[in-house]
Structure formats: C-alpha cells, structure tokens
Amino acid sequence: MAFRLGSALCGAATSMDMLIIGRAIAGAGGTGIYFGVMALITSMTSLNERPMYFALTGWSWGAGTVLGPIIGGGFAASSATWRWAFYINLVIGAVVMPAYIFLIQDPEIPHRRPYLTLFWSIDWLGWALQSGALTTFLMGITLGGVSYPWDHGRVITLFALAFMFSCSFCIVQWLSLCTSPNNRIFPVAYLRSARQVILFLLTACASAGVFIPIYYLPLFFQLTRGDSAIMAGVRLLPLVILLVASCLLSGYTLSKFPRIPASIYYLTGAALVLIGGTLLTTVNNPSGTTRIYIYSILIGFGTGLYQQLSFSVSQRLAGAAPDTQAQSVGFIMLAQEMGALVALGISYMVLLNRSLRGLGAALPRLGLEDIKAIISGDGLAGLSRGDRELAIAVITDVIGSIYNLIIAAGGVGL
Missing domain, CATH: 4.10.280 (MYOD Basic-Helix-Loop-Helix Domain, subunit B)
Incomplete structure (x- = not known):
C-alpha cells in the first residue's frame, strides 16, 4: 500500500517537494515488498532450496531495471505524459492484489503477537x-x-x-x-563473525559494481549518441540479461549441489567485475559501443554470480533459528542498499565536481547553472557544434573515471 500511495503522490505531484515526498514513501514501500518476499521465501523453503528462489528475485529485479526506463520513457514521450510512469504502478497493484489476498498466506508462527505489538517492537x-x-x-x-x-x-x-x-x-x-x-535493526552479533562481515562487504561491492554501469551507461549513450530514455534502457539489455542468467545459474547450482563452496562464485564473480570495470575505463568515445556491450556483460555476469547468493550463505552461517534467519535477510539487504547508495553518492559527487571544473575551464563563459544543465544533458542543445563536442568529451572522460569504482568493487571482492 505504501508503494502505491507513494506512486500516486508522484503521479499527482504539483511541485518538486511533493515529488520527493512521494518518492520517499514509494521507496519505503518498495523496500518493504522486497523484504517481505525474502522473508516469505525464507519461511516457505529449506536451506537447500533457498538459493534458487532467492535467485528468482534477481530475475524480477533485472526485468524491472530494463522495463522501467523503457516504459517510463514511452509514457514521457507520449500524450499520457510522465505522470503515467507512476500511475502504472497503481494499475499493476490492482491486478496483482488478488494474489496478495488469496495466494500468499502468512507463515505459521507459534505464539504470534498482535500486529500493534509488533509495530511498537520495531x-x-x-x-x-x-x-x-x-x-x-x-x-x-x-x-x-x-x-x-x-x-x-x-x-x-x-x-x-x-x-x-x-x-x-x-x-x-x-x-x-x-x-x-x-x-x-542491525544484528550486532554478526560483527563477531568474520565470515558475516566479509559477506557484508562482498554484497555491498556487488551492489556497487552493478549499479554504477546501470546508472552511467545510459547517461553515456544519451550524451554521445543522443539516445532517448527508451533506447538508453534498451542498451542495458546485454548487462541485465547476463546478470539475471548468472544469478539463476549460481542459485540453481548451489541448490542442486550444496557441497560446492560458495567462495567459488564470489571469487569468479569479483574477478569478472574487476576485468570488466578495468576494460570499461578504456572506452570514452561513442565508436566503442560493441566493446561497451562486451565489458558490461562481464560486469553483469560477474555480479550476478553472487549478488543474491549472500542471502542463503548468510542464513547458513547464522543457523536455523527463525529469528536469525530473518536477521540475515535484513543484514544482507542493508549491505545491498548501502553499497548502491554510497557508490552512487560518491560517483555523483565525482561527476558534478570534475565536470564543473572541466567544463568551467573548457567553456569559461558559461555560468554554474548552464554547466549543471549540460551535465544533465538538457543544456547541450543550446551550444554550438564545437562547444557541444567539447562538453561531451569532458563529461565522458569524467564518466570513464567513475568506472574506477567498479574496479575497486571487484578488487575488494578478491
């Protein structure tokens, strides 16, 4: 309900403040949905079955990552306007609501406490x-x-x-x-386990390694090729398809052959991320599109090997008690979210600061707001051809430096 309420506020937003509030509510609701799915999988499956079911959530996440920009861009470019990029969530919610009510049942928990008591225990x-x-x-x-x-x-x-x-x-x-x-909210006892701490770092690095290309590759193509939001989303298909495939592969094999050491997936995945990130820093012009696809495939396949795997590995380390199983879900979710938030925050800082310095030196007659508009892509149309090419060269060079964070993510994993 919170996700749909937030989406409704975003769709009806009449100001930026209202849009931000709606996004915050939708984000909280989306996190609740994600945690709820993981908790239900935990309560309804065995330890050996769990990796495959956790991997399936990666499939739905990958589909949303690709379809989101395509559908949202399609609405923005049509007479329906961008508002329907949010209103569509209400339609989808109404369609799947019967499944929530009739198909998903609460797990059997002995001595279940009243919901109000559970609320205040948070x-x-x-x-x-x-x-x-x-x-x-x-x-x-x-x-x-x-x-x-x-x-x-x-x-x-x-x-x-x-x-x-x-x-x-x-x-x-x-x-x-x-x-x-x-x-x-944070399982402090996990800090006493070196394996859990390492698992947290690896999961955060996997999240950082995949979100940076997902965010900056579309920006690169929009700047260098003038792609629309729809086309920029389509260009993520190679990365996301291989990410989902490797996620399913690792989940299936670990479920089918539980004696396989999980470290194999982490080491192989981190090595692929390191190689892909290193190669991606060498591409700073639009003529390298094929190379970008190949390098992003390496990153997607690498992160997919262990992005969702940590949920089941953490639960195996924590033990079979229901409380510790739930704590493991929250622990790994925190690692995923912090990895993405910190990586995107730092990368955005690098993008803004280095672009401001570079564009300020290359185009000194432009003001601060003009430069910010260029960074977002909206200010390029007002520049002459020579200035536009110069501005694009500066920003793409900065984006190339941001890919060093992917190298760091892969390096820490090793």
Whole structure:
C-alpha cells in the first residue's frame, strides 16, 4: 500500500517537494515488498532450496531495471505524459492484489503477537539514526564543491551530523537502547563473525559494481549518441540479461549441489567485475559501443554470480533459528542498499565536481547553472557544434573515471 500511495503522490505531484515526498514513501514501500518476499521465501523453503528462489528475485529485479526506463520513457514521450510512469504502478497493484489476498498466506508462527505489538517492537530509534546518517552523508558529498565550497559551514555541518548520527546509531545498537537485542535493526552479533562481515562487504561491492554501469551507461549513450530514455534502457539489455542468467545459474547450482563452496562464485564473480570495470575505463568515445556491450556483460555476469547468493550463505552461517534467519535477510539487504547508495553518492559527487571544473575551464563563459544543465544533458542543445563536442568529451572522460569504482568493487571482492 505504501508503494502505491507513494506512486500516486508522484503521479499527482504539483511541485518538486511533493515529488520527493512521494518518492520517499514509494521507496519505503518498495523496500518493504522486497523484504517481505525474502522473508516469505525464507519461511516457505529449506536451506537447500533457498538459493534458487532467492535467485528468482534477481530475475524480477533485472526485468524491472530494463522495463522501467523503457516504459517510463514511452509514457514521457507520449500524450499520457510522465505522470503515467507512476500511475502504472497503481494499475499493476490492482491486478496483482488478488494474489496478495488469496495466494500468499502468512507463515505459521507459534505464539504470534498482535500486529500493534509488533509495530511498537520495531527499532524506530535505530531506523531514524541510520536514515539520518545516510541522508546527511549523501547530502554532504552531493552539495560539497557544487552548491557550496567544501569548507562551507553547511557542508561541514552535514558531515558533522552524519558522524554524530553514525556514532549514536552504533551506541544505540550496541546497548539495545529503546529496543531489545532481538529487535535491533542491525544484528550486532554478526560483527563477531568474520565470515558475516566479509559477506557484508562482498554484497555491498556487488551492489556497487552493478549499479554504477546501470546508472552511467545510459547517461553515456544519451550524451554521445543522443539516445532517448527508451533506447538508453534498451542498451542495458546485454548487462541485465547476463546478470539475471548468472544469478539463476549460481542459485540453481548451489541448490542442486550444496557441497560446492560458495567462495567459488564470489571469487569468479569479483574477478569478472574487476576485468570488466578495468576494460570499461578504456572506452570514452561513442565508436566503442560493441566493446561497451562486451565489458558490461562481464560486469553483469560477474555480479550476478553472487549478488543474491549472500542471502542463503548468510542464513547458513547464522543457523536455523527463525529469528536469525530473518536477521540475515535484513543484514544482507542493508549491505545491498548501502553499497548502491554510497557508490552512487560518491560517483555523483565525482561527476558534478570534475565536470564543473572541466567544463568551467573548457567553456569559461558559461555560468554554474548552464554547466549543471549540460551535465544533465538538457543544456547541450543550446551550444554550438564545437562547444557541444567539447562538453561531451569532458563529461565522458569524467564518466570513464567513475568506472574506477567498479574496479575497486571487484578488487575488494578478491
């Protein structure tokens, strides 16, 4: 319901603030759907069956990644307008609602507590502190060097708040303040397991390694080839198809042959990500389209090998108790989300700051707002042919440097 409410607000938005609020609500609802699916899979399958079912969620995620820009771009280019890119979620929700009601049943839990009691048992303080830390950190690296100098009071304040929220979160989780040890939003006990900590880092790196090309390859093609949102989404097909295929492959083989060491998938996947990311940094012109497809396939296949695998591996390490199984789901979900958020936040900071410096030096007559418009692609049409080619060369060079984060993600995995 939260996802559909947020989508409705976005579709009916009359201001940017309303759109942001709607996106925040939809994001919270989408996270709840994802966690709910993982929790249901956990409760309805055995440890040996689980990797395959977890892998199937990667298939649906991959389909959404490709179809989202295509469908949304199609609505934006039609008389239906961009609003239907959000309203379509209400239609889909109405279609699948009978399945929610009649097909999905709550797992049998002995001594089930009332829903109101469960609501108040949520670690709301931990959630608020974690959200505050991530929000202020991302705002700091996004605004710093662009809207304000790095030594500006507002940027410093944001980083100070991020540090304060992070320290407070650690204290609250360690001491179980305003919650119980079993209800903490972060399973502190997992920090005592070196394997769980390594698993967290590997999962975060896999998430970072796949989200960077998914975000920046369409931008590259839109700038260099003038692609529409639809065509930019289509160009992600090689990456996403191989990601989904390898995700299903690793899930199936680990379910069928549980004695295969999971480390094989992680080492092979990280090596492919490292190779693909390294090769991707060598392409900075539109004539290398085929090479980009090949390199993105390496990244997609590599990350797919272990992106969803961590859910079942973490649960095997944690034990068979229902509480620890649920904690494992939350633990790995946090790794996936933090990997994507931090990687995209840092990469966006690099894009803005380096593009501002490069475009400011190459086209000194342009103002700050003009340069921001060029970075987004909207300001290119107003430039002369020579200036446009120069601006594109600067930004694509910056995008090439951003791919170093993929190299880092693969390197950490090894």
